[in-house]
Amino acid sequence: xxxxxxxxxxxxxxxxxxxxxxxxxxxxxxxxxxxxxxxxxxxxxxxxxxxxxxxxxxxxxxxxxxxxxxxxxxxxxxxxxxxxxxxxxxxxxxxxxxxxxxxxxxxxxxxxxxxxxxxxxxxxxxxxxxxxxxxxxxxxxxxxxxxxxxxxxxxxxxxxxxxxxxxxxxxxxxxxxxxxxxxxxxxxxxxxxxxxxxxxxxxxxxxxxxxxxxxxxxxxxxxxxxxxxxxxxxxxxxxxxxxxxxxxxxxxxxxxxxxxxxxxxxxxxxxxxxxxxxxxxxxxxxxxxxxxxxxxxxxxxxxxxxxxxxxxxxxxxxxxxxxxxxxxxxxxxxxxxxxxxxxxxxxxxxxxxxxxxxxxxxxxxxxxxxxxxxxxxxxxxxxxxxxxxxxxxxxxxxxxxxxxxxxxxxxxxxxxxxxxxxxxxxxxxxxxxxxxxxxxxxxxxxxxxxxxxxxxx
Amino acid sequence: xxxxxxxxxxxxxxxxxxxxxxxxxxxxxxxxxxxxxxxxxxxxxxxxxxxxxxxxxxxxxxxxxxxxxxxxxxxxxxxxxxxxxxxxxxxxxxxxxxxxxxxxxxxxxxxxxxxxxxxxxxxxxxxxxxxxxxxxxxxxxxxxxxxxxxxxxxxxxxxxxxxxxxxxxxxxxxxxxxxxxxxxxxxxxxxxxxxxxxxxxxxxxxxxxxxxxxxxxxxxxxxxxxxxxxxxxxxxxxxxxxxxxxxxxxxxxxxxxxxxxxxxxxxxxxxxxxxxxxxxxxxxxxxxxxxxxxxxxxxxxxxxxxxxxxxxxxxxxxxxxxxxxxxxxxxxxxxxxxxxxxxxxxxxxxxxxxxxxxxxxxxxxxxxxxxxxxxxxxxxxxxxxxxxxxxxxxxxxxxxxxxxxxxxxxxxxxxxxxxxxxxxxxxxxxxxxxxxxxxxxxxxxxxxxxxxxxxxxxxxxxxxxxxxxxxxxxxxxxxxxxxxxxxxxxxxxxxxxxxxxxxxx
Numbered sequence: 038x039x040x041x042x043x044x045x046x047x048x049x050x051x052x053x054x055x056x057x058x059x060x061x062x063x064x065x066x067x068x069x070x071x072x073x074x075x076x077x078x079x080x081x082x083x084x085x086x087x088x089x090x091x092x093x094x095x096x097x098x099x100x101x102x103x104x105x106x107x108x109x110x111x112x113x114x115x116x117x118x119x120x121x122x123x124x125x126x127x128x129x130x131x132x133x134x135x136x137x138x139x140x141x142x143x144x145x146x147x148x149x150x151x152x153x154x155x156x157x158x159x160x161x162x163x164x165x166x167x168x169x170x171x172x173x174x175x176x177x178x179x180x181x182x183x184x185x186x187x188x189x190x191x192x193x194x195x196x197x198x199x200x201x202x203x204x205x206x207x208x209x210x211x212x213x214x215x216x217x218x219x220x221x222x223x224x225x226x227x228x229x230x231x232x233x234x235x236x237x238x239x240x241x242x243x244x245x246x247x248x249x250x251x252x253x254x255x256x257x258x259x260x261x262x263x264x265x266x267x268x269x270x271x272x273x274x275x276x277x278x279x280x281x282x283x284x285x286x287x288x289x290x291x292x293x294x295x296x297x298x299x300x301x302x303x304x305x306x307x308x309x310x311x312x313x314x315x316x317x318x319x320x321x322x323x324x325x326x327x328x329x330x331x332x333x334x335x336x337x338x339x340x341x342x343x344x345x346x347x348x349x350x351x352x353x354x355x356x357x358x359x360x361x362x363x364x365x366x367x368x369x370x371x372x373x374x375x376x377x378x379x380x381x382x383x384x385x386x387x388x389x390x391x392x393x394x395x396x397x398x399x400x401x402x403x404x405x406x407x408x409x410x411x412x413x414x415x416x417x418x419x420x421x422x423x424x425x426x427x428x429x430x431x432x433x434x435x436x437x438x439x440x441x442x443x444x445x446x447x448x449x450x451x452x453x454x455x456x457x458x459x460x461x462x463x464x465x466x467x468x469x470x471x472x473x474x475x476x477x478x479x480x481x482x483x484x485x486x487x488x489x490x491x492x493x494x
Numbered sequence: 495x496x497x498x499x500x501x502x503x504x505x506x507x508x509x510x511x512x513x514x515x516x517x518x519x520x521x522x523x524x525x526x527x528x529x530x531x532x533x534x535x536x537x538x539x540x541x542x543x544x545x546x547x548x549x550x551x552x553x554x555x556x557x558x559x560x561x562x563x564x565x566x567x568x569x570x571x572x573x574x575x576x577x578x579x580x581x582x583x584x585x586x587x588x589x590x591x592x593x594x595x596x597x598x599x600x601x602x603x604x605x606x607x608x609x610x611x612x613x614x615x616x617x618x619x620x621x622x623x624x625x626x627x628x629x630x631x632x633x634x635x636x637x638x639x640x641x642x643x644x645x646x647x648x649x650x651x652x653x654x655x656x657x658x659x660x661x662x663x664x665x666x667x668x669x670x671x672x673x674x675x676x677x678x679x680x681x682x683x684x685x686x687x688x689x690x691x692x693x694x695x696x697x698x699x700x701x702x703x704x705x706x707x708x709x710x711x712x713x714x715x716x717x718x719x720x721x722x723x724x725x726x727x728x729x730x731x732x733x734x735x736x737x738x739x740x741x742x743x744x745x746x747x748x749x750x751x752x753x754x755x756x757x758x759x760x761x762x763x764x765x766x767x768x769x770x771x772x773x774x775x776x777x778x779x780x781x782x783x784x785x786x787x788x789x790x791x792x793x794x795x796x797x798x799x800x801x802x803x804x805x806x807x808x809x810x811x812x813x814x815x816x817x818x819x820x821x822x823x824x825x826x827x828x829x830x831x832x833x834x835x836x837x838x839x840x841x842x843x844x845x846x847x848x849x850x851x852x853x854x855x856x857x858x859x860x861x862x863x864x865x866x867x868x869x870x871x872x873x874x875x876x877x878x879x880x881x882x883x884x885x886x887x888x889x890x891x892x893x894x895x896x897x898x899x900x901x902x903x904x905x906x907x908x909x910x911x912x913x914x915x916x917x918x919x920x921x922x923x924x925x926x927x928x929x930x931x932x933x934x935x936x937x938x939x940x941x942x943x944x945x946x947x948x949x950x951x952x953x954x955x956x957x958x959x960x961x962x963x964x965x966x967x968x969x970x971x972x973x974x975x976x977x978x979x980x981x982x983x984x985x986x987x988x989x990x991x992x993x994x995x996x997x998x999x
Contacts, residue, residue, distance in 0.1 A: 145744055145854035146883075168750055190697070203700060204669050219942050225850040226882035227666065227922035229655045229704050230930070230937050231946050231964065236668065236700025245696075257750035283612070286633060286721045287790050318751070320794030328791070373692040375611045411611075411690055447693030465693050469684050474695055476952030480945060490695060 054084045054107060054128060061097045066090060066135065076115055081126035083110070088135040092210060092218055092249045098131060099247065100216025103484040109214075110488050111243035113154060113182030127488065131247055133184045139163055140250055141224070148207060148224050150252040153184025160253075169255045172199040172290070172316075176369075176451075178360030184248035190240020191451075193360060194291030194314065197409050203239045205254050211238055211246030214482030224252050237477065242490055245481040259290075259316035264352040265329055266345040270308040272296035272404060276380050281332050282313050283376065283409035287325060290316045293359060294379075294408040300358045311408065314356065362405050366416035368453040370434075374446035376411035381444075385437060386415050394429050411446075420454065431460035438465060458491055466492045505530055506592035509549045513570050517552050517594075520562035525600065527551040536577065536595050537588070540642075541846065543893075544585030544928045548575065548595040555600040557675055557683060557713040564711065565681025567594055573961050574679070576707040578618060578650030581642040583846050584927025586653065586706050590962045596711060598649045604628055605714060613672065613689050615716045618649020622656075625717070634719040637664035640923070641831050652712045655704030657923035659755040659830070660787075662881035664720065666923070668703045673716035676702060678709070679954035689716055701949070706925050707960035709953035725792030726754070727799045728823045730815040731806035732780040736760055736876070738810035739782035740857045743880045745805040746786065747853075751798055755787040756881030760860075762840075763833045763875040763888075770836035774829030777813075784811070784880070785830050787823075833877045834888070840873060841890035845906055851918035853883040859916060863887050866908050870901040884922035885913070910936065926964045934966045943968075 059067055068086040076086050084107075089095040102109045110127035114134055133154030140150040144167040151160055157171070158179030164170055174193035175186045187209065192201030199205065208222030221234035238245055269275050272294050282292050296309035315325040326346070333344065347355055363369050372382050383404065390399045400419040406412060421427050438448040442465070450463035467474045478485070508528065509517075517526045527533060528550045538545045549572070554560040567574045573593030580587060589595055598619035606615040609632035616625060622643040626635040639658035640646055646656070652674070657666040673688040687699035702709055733739040739758050746753065759767070764776045764783060776783050784806065788798045803814050817823045837844050851859050860876060867874040867889075878885045887909055891902045910920050910933050920926070920933040934943060947965055951957070 143852060143854055145748070146852040147747065148852065168748075200665060200669050203697065204665055213945075217941055217945075219945060220939075221942075223917070223919050223937070225852055225918050225922070227657055227661070227850045227879075227884045228919045229923055229925050230919050230921050231926065231934065231942075232708075232949055233655065233668065233701055233704045234945070234949070236697050236703075237949075239697065239700075241696055257747060257752055260750055280610075284633075284721065286724045288721060317790075318794065318798050320797045321790045322794075324791035324794035371692055373690055375608075375613075375690040377610045378690070412692055445688050445690045447691040449693045464695060467695050469682075470686065470694070470696075470698060473684075473698055473952055477696060477949065480948040480952065492695070 054105075057101060057105070058085055058087060058098065058129070061101060062087065062094055063090060066094060076112070076130045083127045083130045085128070086130045086132060088132045090135045092136075092212065095131065095136075095212045095247055095249060096216045096218050098129070098216075099212050099214060099486070102129060102486050103215040106484060107486060108488065109486045111188065111247045113185035113188075114156075114180070133182055133247075133249070136249060144169060146224070147255045147257075148226070148252060149255055150208070150224060150250060151183055152250050153187075153248045154182050156180055156182055157186065164255060165258070168258045170258045171205065171253050172256055173202060173205060174356060174360050175202070176360065176363040178357065183251045183253075187239050187248050187251050188241065188243045194293040194312070194356070194407060196407060197292050198288050198290035198316070199256070203236055206235055206239055206251060207254050208252035209235050209238055209248060210250040211248055213246045214484060214486050218249075219246065222252065226254060244478060244487050244489055261317065261319050261322040262349060262352045263315050263322050263326065264347040264355060265313040265315075265326065266347065267311040267313065267333060268298065268308065268343045268345070269310075272309040272383050272406070273380060275309060275311045278311050278333055279379065279408040280377075281335075282311070282329070285325070285328060287321065289325070290314045291356075292407070292409040294404075294406040295359070295362075296404045299362060299403070300355055312355070312359065314352065359405075362403075363414070363416060363452070366403075366418060366452065367420050368417040368457065369451040370415040370417070371449045371451055372413045372415065372437075372441060372446065374411050374441065374444055376409055378444065378446075379406060379408060379411050379413065382406070382411070382413040385440075386413060389415070389417070389430075389433060389437075392429050392433050420457065424456075427457055428460060431457055434461045462491045462493050464490045464492045506547055506549045506589075509572070509594070510570070513566065513572065514550065516566040517550065517563060520566060521552055521554045521559050525553040525555075527553075536580070536597070539577075539580045539582040539585060539587045541583045541585050541927075541929055544588045546589045546591070548589035549592045551595045551597055553597045553600045557677065560596065560601070560677045560711055560713050561681045561683050563594075563596055564677050564679060568680045568956065568958055571956070571958065573958050575960050576649070576653070576711045578647035578653070579621065579642075579645045581646040582650060582654065582927065583848065583924040584654075584921070584929035586925055586927030586960070586963055588928060590928065593961070598647060598711075601649070601713065607632075609634060609719075611689065612719045612721070613716060614719055615714055616648055618647055618652070618712050618715060620648050622646050622648060622651055629719050630722065633722050635722045636670065636717060637661070637720050638667045638670060641834070648715050648717070649712050652703050652715055653706050654923065654925040657879070657884070659757050659879060662756055662879065663752055663754045668700055670717045671699060671703050671715060672718055674699050674702055674712050675714035676709070677711040677713045679956060679959040683713070687716075689718065704925070705953075706927060706964050708950050708964055710959055723754075723789035723791075725795055726787060726789040726823065727795050728817045728826050729784075729786040729799065729802060729806070730776070730817070730826045731784040731786065731803075731811040732777060732782075732813045733784065733809070733811055734781045735810075736782045736860050737857045739784045740860070740880065742784055742806045742809035742811060744854070745809055746802050747881070749801055749805060751788075751802060753786050753802065753881065754789045755785065756879070757785040757830050758876070758878050758880040759783050759830055759833055760876040762873060763837075763877050764829065766840050766875060767829045767833055767836040770832070770839050772828055772832035772836050774825060774832070776829045783829065785826060830877070833875070837875060837888060837890055840875070841892055843891050843893045845889045845891070845902055846924070847885070847887045847889065847906060847909060848921050848924040849910060849913035849918055850882070850884045850922035851913050851916050853881070855916040855918070856880065856883060856885075859885065859912060859918075862912055863909055866905050866912070870905040872898070872901055872905055874905075879922075882922075883918065907933075928963060931964055931966045934964075
């Protein structure tokens, strides 16, 4: 298996798949065929969508899948099935949708363990009355499951102040590709027993296991949540302000640059905005604000930046909007270079809208940067439909990736159309790391039943 | 090794002349040490209970030289043991079954300091505090701060995923390492990650950090630096009991405050410090001392400090001292940072323990550790990172007393079992090394241990890189690659390396 073509023996076996699974699962775990419509992967519906209600059920399904060579696509709520550009249809979607809720939460420990299907929104509602929170704001925000967030390993703007999922996940329960249930890390703040498998798992996109439960490190809810918006016509006009904000002696919670700025009312003259979020005690927040207000006018640019302060509810509302920034994008790219080269990323990204021989009207780009980290997200809509126009895009992206790689950077497509990924792979090939990549895959998914990200066109 | 008494390892067989010739070619004759007197320096780390002489010590100066050394030894099937400053507390850098120690002492250059991107690239032999000192000119520092930071190397920090008092707020080594150029067991040089990259399929940098030299040598380390806070204020709160100090910690965190550090020392530690050359002026009748540090903008610190003071008093502190200037702060910290050095006053030998428990269980765990000490008629001095539940119960003893040594071994195991039973783990920042590998089954199932062995094989198929460390010998006793061979299992059946002293996190 693995090449996408079905031998007829396989097909016979698949005909039996639902029956075999049914014998292993509670009746509710196996979704009726009609319900699988929204669970298509790579243009084909799975034979079965399975929503186990326990780790044991998930383990039995994966052991079976391993034995029979079924392809299993790990999923949370099904919102990321296009991610990474899987080329191979799934026989089984294994979703955490019914494995939800708090497993263990002791507020005095600042640690919570939750089942993989729990949404971030539900988790934060549990924590809020205890005056605690999980400072993670991944794309899709509160709706997504914690399991999916861990699998994707992607944070949002708060990574600047708190680190990303890797830094806040203390422990994981995962089910390997042959049904082994493995627990990595633990429920304590510091743990160096054994190799750091938790870090390996976070961001592995479900290739190394199905995330059944996650233990997070929590923080006290900030007494104050304040955002300073700095606006200018274009993102490029705000680079000096970015450098200044990133160099403050007390790190901000987030330094996000958006062009166009996606929120009404905008900061002033429209166009781009730099979003500076600071959290903490009233004294530190006041001090931060006054430093910024004094310093920002010295951040020279062609335009005098305009400032606007958002506090409390208004600040949180804006950040909710930013979490949804990727929604509706046809193609989501992440380009990265060292932070001081963010200007190059912006310039090079804008060229994508005016590719020679490209489509008319040109695709629409929106830009959002984790500015202090040198990471630029590019949301593209209106990609060409015709193969030729798409080919121009694929070639341009491939060339850009190479140029970024020469400067120590990278380009990844988080989400995008299959037809583009046939000639531009969403992930870059692993290079010399390939032997390690293959090694850990063999170890944790010996039958290669989980989908692998596409790294070659 | 014997289970008690001074340990004098026998001399391992010398390396074949052709291997020595290759090594000398790789690094220059001066940097291959074979003289038994000189090898003695490398027979142990700071936990001196584990000893073993290497067949040679090699000191490469560059990644290329290190790669040549690893390649040569791999070709001859000779184990290689990476070593930094030797401040480790788990026996992780000890040559257990002969082999060659590769010391990073000459790989001590800061290769790149890039303040605009808040990053640096260093060789593994650079000491932790030297990097911070170099970054200070740019208003930056490297946050993980193990107590041994003036000596310990960044390579060693990467190997153990080191922490320190300030990791409560800032996080441990793993959060700061963005890229590594590693020399794998077979001499292959591989570049993992990088600050400007987001496109790696798996986080091999994160996996390599904390791998205790079992995967290879971190030959070039890229780290992020953090801005240095403009102001800091340190409190020393004195309590009658450990329990009330623990309660103050809970109340401070419950109030939504996030100090940069929250450290506790107990009465035995205070007594040791005050009787030593490091006397810090802690009252010797105090049952516990809590150090609380806040950092940030000076004008914004006052309200946090006042709140913390109030919480400490409400929890039973009878005195709260405040330090604002660097000199005053250094004086308050002295009682905490010099605790280990001071314990030499109490007895000739010391077991520096390290475990983490859920923070809410600290009072109960400390009471039970006290019970264990009484039961075994031992003296235990507690120093701990209270904010994150990381304990250092330190047992002082005299290794010449065989009975006492046996009781120390029993107590150490009971403490580990206790910490695991309440939901904690066997090491928070010192690592497993030789010291704790037999405790690994307390926290990992056989299946999980098998996966860890498998991961080791992915990096080091021949099992030559720091063999016998971290992973307990497999139950079957087959001693395959990456495992300790059965005959050297657990240092001849003895428990943790007793003796030695050194820093800690």
